[in-house]
Structures are given as C-alpha cells and as structure tokens.
Amino acid sequence: MNAGTGAFSRPAAEMLLAVLDEVSEPQQKQHVRVLIALLDFIADTGQIEEVEDFFIHPHRYAPIAVARFTRREDAERWLKDTAEPPSPAHILIGDDYYQCGYMREDNTRGMYREYVMEAAIAALTAKGIPPGAPSFSARTEAEEWLKRHPAHPECFVVIAGEHHLAVHHERLKLHTLHPVASALSAWEAHQKKLALEESEEAGAPPVEDGG
Numbered sequence: 001m002n003a004g005t006g007a008f009s010r011p012a013a014e015m016l017l018a019v020l021d022e023v024s025e026p027q028q029k030q031h032v033r034v035l036i037a038l039l040d041f042i043a044d045t046g047q048i049e050e051v052e053d054f055f056i057h058p059h060r061y062a063p064i065a066v067a068r069f070t071r072r073e074d075a076e077r078w079l080k081d082t083a084e085p086p087s088p089a090h091i092l093i094g095d096d097y098y099q100c101g102y103m104r105e106d107n108t109r110g111m112y113r114e115y116v117m118e119a120a121i122a123a124l125t126a127k128g129i130p131p132g133a134p135s136f137s138a139r140t141e142a143e144e145w146l147k148r149h150p151a152h153p154e155c156f157v158v159i160a161g162e163h164h165l166a167v168h169h170e171r172l173k174l175h176t177l178h179p180v181a182s183a184l185s186a187w188e189a190h191q192k193k194l195a196l197e198e199s200e201e202a203g204a205p206p207v208e209d210g211g
C-alpha cells in the first residue's frame with residue numbers, strides 16, 4: 001500500500017491494514033478495502049497534503065461542491081445522465097447549494113435544496129458584519145475584484161449598497177455571492193419549516209405566531 005508520508009494519512013493506513021487482519025466477516029473486509037483504496041487513490045494522485053490540510057484546517061475551506069450549474073434543469077440532466085454520480089455530494093445551482101443522492105441498488109437519484117451558506121451567514125453575522133467591506137456598484141465589478149483577491153474562504157463585500165458574503169470555491173475556480181439579508185430571511189423560514197415538520201411528526205399542535 002502506498003499512502004504517502006503524511007503525518008495523519010500514514011498512521012491511518014497502518015490502522016486500516018491492522019483492522020483488515022482482525023475482521024473476519026467478508027463484507028466488513030470489503031468495507032476496509034474500500035477505505036484503503038481511497039487512501040491509495042489520494043496518495044497516487046498527489047492529494048495527500050491537500051486532504052491533510054482540509055482535515056487540520058477545515059475553516060479554510062468552503063463547503064465543497066463538485067459541480068456548478070446555471071439552471072436546475074442542467075443539474076437534473078447531469079444527475080440523470082451521469083452513470084454513477086457522486087453521492088452524497090453538494091452541487092451549486094447558481095449560488096445555491098443542493099444535496100445530490102444516488103442509490104446504485106435501484107438507480108434512485110434526487111436532489112434537494114440545502115441551506116449550508118444560510119446557516120453559515122447567520123453564524124457569521126450574529127455579532128454584526130465587520131466594517132470596511134469593499135464596495136461595488138454591480139456584481140460584475142465584485143466578481144472581477146474577487147478574481148484578483150480570492151476570499152479565504154469567504155469575505156463580505158457590498159454590491160449596490162447591500163452586503164453579500166463572497167465564498168471562494170477553489171476546486172471550481174469561482175466565487176458565489178450570497179446576499180446577507182435574503183440569506184437570513186431564508187434561514188429563518190427554513191428553521192420555522194423544520195420546527196413545524198417536527199411538531200407534526202410528534203403529533204403536537206402547530207405553534208402559532210404570536211405576532
């Protein structure tokens with residue numbers, strides 16, 4: 001096995017080899033072999049340092065998306081036509097995150113909206129937005145500036161008087177831009193929807209808005 005010389009990956013590889021010797025159930029052995037193969041692939045493709053940096057410094061990375069599409073129809077076509085799409089995996093449609101799923105057993109495929117950045121924006125702005133964000137009159141100006149000053153992984157910018165969170169997707173070589181006000185509204189609405197669904201599942205009467 002060639003798992004590179006990484007401080008974290010090499011001990012992980014050694015542990016997996018030890019586990020492979022210890023387990024006796026064939027399916028368990030197969031699962032361990034899959035993990036070993038993943039480490040081999042990462043090492044053979046020269047990605048050990050990147051993986052370990054992601055493990056040690058996850059705050060430096062935006063939630064990883066494997067692809068970006070302009071329209072939902074394009075994303076659905078990709079999900080349908082790809083022989084074995086990555087699963088589970090995030091994709092971007094415009095600036096919005098979606099979670100994709102695929103089950104090999106019955107070829108089930110689907111996607112749903114996931115409020116990854118909305119939750120992050122709520123956390124980042126809980127104590128207010130830091131002053132001094134660069135200001136632009138149009139999105140195109142902000143995008144040109146971000147090409148020269150990539151976010152690591154995010155930064156606030158002002159576009160036409162409105163704060164946005166710019167998120168750098170290094171793998172895709174692009175930035176997404178998330179209007180703060182609408183993201184907070186969407187996150188609040190999503191939280192209310194989840195609370196309502198939980199109360200309905202528990203058989204409790206819905207909570208009425210006191211306003």
